Amino acid sequence: MPDLTSMRVSYTQGELRRADLNADPLAQFQGWLDEALRAELLEPYAMQLATADAAGRPSVRTVLLRGATLEGLTFYTNFESHKGHDLSANPHAEVLFFWAPLERQVRACGPVTRVPDTEADAYFHVRPRDSQLAAHASDPQSAPTPDRAALEVKAAALEERYPEGTVIPRPAFWGGYRLSVHEWEFWQGRPNRMHDRFRYARQGSGWQIDRLMP
Incomplete structure (x- = not known):
């Protein structure tokens, strides 16, 4: 195995300033996702979904984002899968989007609920x-x-x-989940690990925005 201790990349693609941020984190996310789509990245709507079971044991896998609205981030799966069992026992999750060519990542976390059957039916049949x-x-x-x-x-x-x-x-064991985002984080890689990070934390009907140490 090669020596990994000396392997690293200094990110130089861009910067993220407070003045660059949209006051609405959903709009900020949609703008970044649009840029990733225009850059023709491979499946930029793919996201790593982290769940935990009732005992707190974590699990992570990649799923596809199928909707991003004020209600939350939507994905579909088998309810009897590992993630389905996790979400039944502990209905909270976090997702991560990593767009390496743009040197960006987005995290979002919050409670998860199932989407209505009518919505799952409509998606299943397209x-x-x-x-x-x-x-x-x-x-x-x-x-x-x-x-x-x-x-x-x-x-x-x-x-x-x-x-x-x-x-x-549509099989009864298959359908959708929606993550209601209570916290977002936007990360832009910078040289020498001096990255730009901003967190949006829900406060009432609005959002508290803070720059985070890299």
Whole structure:
């Protein structure tokens, strides 16, 4: 293994000043996400989702952001997955977006609730057909499987059950979650680890903005 102790990058892409910030953190996030999309980064809407179980044991994985509104950040998954069980026991989470080419990251945390069934139905049916079938095939998500062949047999059976042109129902074990953001952090890399960090903390109907030490 190479010696990692001497490997580091000094970030030089930009800076983040208080004057650059939008008073609304959602607008600030949407602006940065738009820039990441225009830069054609690979899946800039991918986010690392951290959860913890009832005993406080953490777990993290990557999911896709499917909505960012005043209500919160929305993602979809299997309710019986590892993250689904975590959120049932401890309905709080944090997400992280890291856009390396822009030398930026965004953190957001808060309580999590399920989205209404009607909203989950609408999203499920705009997904590609193969993704709809995969939602059924991968249940129970995160559970052990003997081999890939078992998964492919299950997928083939679903192809026969729901031929082309058939409406595939959203499975009851699959749906959406929404993270209501109570705190945001925007990070811009700077040279020599002197990074710019700003935190928005919810205060009543507004936000307290503070610069944080890097």
